[in-house]
Amino acid sequence: MEAANAMIRLFRLILPIFALMACPAQAERVKDLGTFQGVRPNQLTGYGIVVGLAGTGDDSIEYATQGMKGVVSRFGLTLPQGVNPALKNAAAVLVTADLPAFAKPGQRLDVTVSALGKAKSLRGGTLILTPLRGADNEIYGMAQGNLAVGGLGVSGADGSQVSVNIPSAGRIPGGATVERAVATGFDTAPTLTFNLAEADLTTALRVADGVNRAFGDRRARAMDAVSIAIDAAPGAEDRIMMMGMIENIEISPADAPAKVIVNARTGTVVINGAVKIHPAAVAHGKLTVSVNESPRVVQPAPFSQGQTALEQSTSISIDEQKKPMVNFKGGASLADIVKAVNAIGASPADMVAILEALKQAGAMKAELVVL
Numbered sequence: 307m308e309a310a311n312a313m314i315r316l317f318r319l320i321l322p323i324f325a326l327m328a329c330p331a332q333a334e335r336v337k338d339l340g341t342f343q344g345v346r347p348n349q350l351t352g353y354g355i356v357v358g359l360a361g362t363g364d365d366s367i368e369y370a371t372q373g374m375k376g377v378v379s380r381f382g383l384t385l386p387q388g389v390n391p392a393l394k395n396a397a398a399v400l401v402t403a404d405l406p407a408f409a410k411p412g413q414r415l416d417v418t419v420s421a422l423g424k425a426k427s428l429r430g431g432t433l434i435l436t437p438l439r440g441a442d443n444e445i446y447g448m449a450q451g452n453l454a455v456g457g458l459g460v461s462g463a464d465g466s467q468v469s470v471n472i473p474s475a476g477r478i479p480g481g482a483t484v485e486r487a488v489a490t491g492f493d494t495a496p497t498l499t500f501n502l503a504e505a506d507l508t509t510a511l512r513v514a515d516g517v518n519r520a521f522g523d524r525r526a527r528a529m530d531a532v533s534i535a536i537d538a539a540p541g542a543e544d545r546i547m548m549m550g551m552i553e554n555i556e557i558s559p560a561d562a563p564a565k566v567i568v569n570a571r572t573g574t575v576v577i578n579g580a581v582k583i584h585p586a587a588v589a590h591g592k593l594t595v596s597v598n599e600s601p602r603v604v605q606p607a608p609f610s611q612g613q614t615a616l617e618q619s620t621s622i623s624i625d626e627q628k629k630p631m632v633n634f635k636g637g638a639s640l641a642d643i644v645k646a647v648n649a650i651g652a653s654p655a656d657m658v659a660i661l662e663a664l665k666q667a668g669a670m671k672a673e674l675v676v677l
Contacts, residue, residue, distance in 0.1 A: 336500070336513055337553035343499035343533075344490040345407045350446055350482075352401040354436030356419065356428055356453065362473075363397040364423040397425035401436050401449050403482050410487055414480035417449045427473035429455040438482060446488070451481035493542035497535045498549065505531040508560030516557040564672035566665075568658050571677075575657050586669035 355374055356363075374396055403417040419433055431453050438447035453476035492498065502509060510528040517526035517536060525537040536552070538545050564580040606612025664670040 333556040333558050335553065336516065336555045336557065339509065339513065339557075339559060340500055340502040340532075342492060342549060343501055344492050344495070347407060348405045348440055348446070348488055350403045350405050350415075350438035350440055352436040352438040352449060353422075354399055354401050354419075354449070355396055355434050356399050356421075356425075356431035357396045357434060358430055358432045359395045359397060359425070359428065360430060361394045362426040362429070363394050364421075364425050365394055397428060397431065398422045399425075399428070399433070401433065401438060401482075403438055403447060403449065405440070405446055405484065405488060407488070407490055409484045411484050413484045415447060415449075415482040415484060417478050417481045419453055419476050419478065421474040425474055427455070428453050428476050429473055431455075431476075433478060433481065440488075444486070446486045447482045447484050449478065449482035451478040453478055492549075493545055494540065498538045498545065499529075500534045500536065500552070502532050502534075506560050507531045509557075510534055512557045512559065513555075516555045517552055520551065520555050565675060566661055566670070566672050567675050567677065568661065569677045573658070575661070577672075581670065581672040583664065584669045584671070586664060586667060 374393055398421075399419045400422050401417050401419050403415045405415065409415070417433075417438075419428065421428060433450055433453060435448060435450045437445045438449055440446050455473055455476035456471050500513065502513070507528070507530075510531055510533070514526040514528045514534050517534070518524055527535055529535050536548075538548055561580055562578055564582065565578055566581060567576040568574070602617050604615045604617050606614065661670065661674065665672075665674050
């Protein structure tokens, strides 16, 4: 009896350990790996006029003048023919915003306002009511408000200028109102489709398997390296509940493929942990040849009627830095590569040459990406 109780106590002690071992390493939520098809933001763009500038506007640019004529025409004011106002206190701008998925009329959006012409600064300006259009040229929002400009520009009479950040662009927090919702179609599509942010066949299979385990059936299947199709009953309420559950499922994504990223302009080298080196030997050295010219003037002997001559004197020196040959054993890891490169004193530029040589020799199977 005591032996049985001891076994039970031992089982209770080791059960949490087995539970920890069963948990996937570096598990991530499905929502962090991609998005559902159709549930995405949409870009909006508009053309507007900013007024109230302190003489830093577009002056008399034609498209700014036409924009101002369109603004004042809303209030029944028509500028006479041939009149070209000097719009130093106004500027033509482009207004951009992102319309989130499921955004409803009346919700507020942040907008970015950027000068289109030669306006020097938008500081202190006010955006006049501007329609925001989507890719289908339909109006989905209206923008208006005072700009928050983080930049500063100052110029002197002699032409000297000082600029801090970018004064020709600004933002209006909550400066736009949604006027129309975008239909996502997620509630009427035959199936739900989840798209991975990065294509990977193994990760797609693991996501489908994780969904099937969570729901206890075979409703999910990987269609390719990006898309996972999930059978779902029609109706927004049921699908929203299912999507929320799927997003919080944790899986262990596939390891990234072996890659070496090289920026030849800055000498930056990034090696991920999947890179392995096959048996190879690397010798790294530097040969420096110095040639110094030290000409000297030779004077003739007195009363010899000779001429002053220039005698060449050249000294050549050779400095060879001998570095030990490093032997990479099979399966060398990232830490081994870094330790070996540091041991031979290779600079970033030399490291690029070594990695390229290893790639050409077939000792490194990783993908070499040169930026």
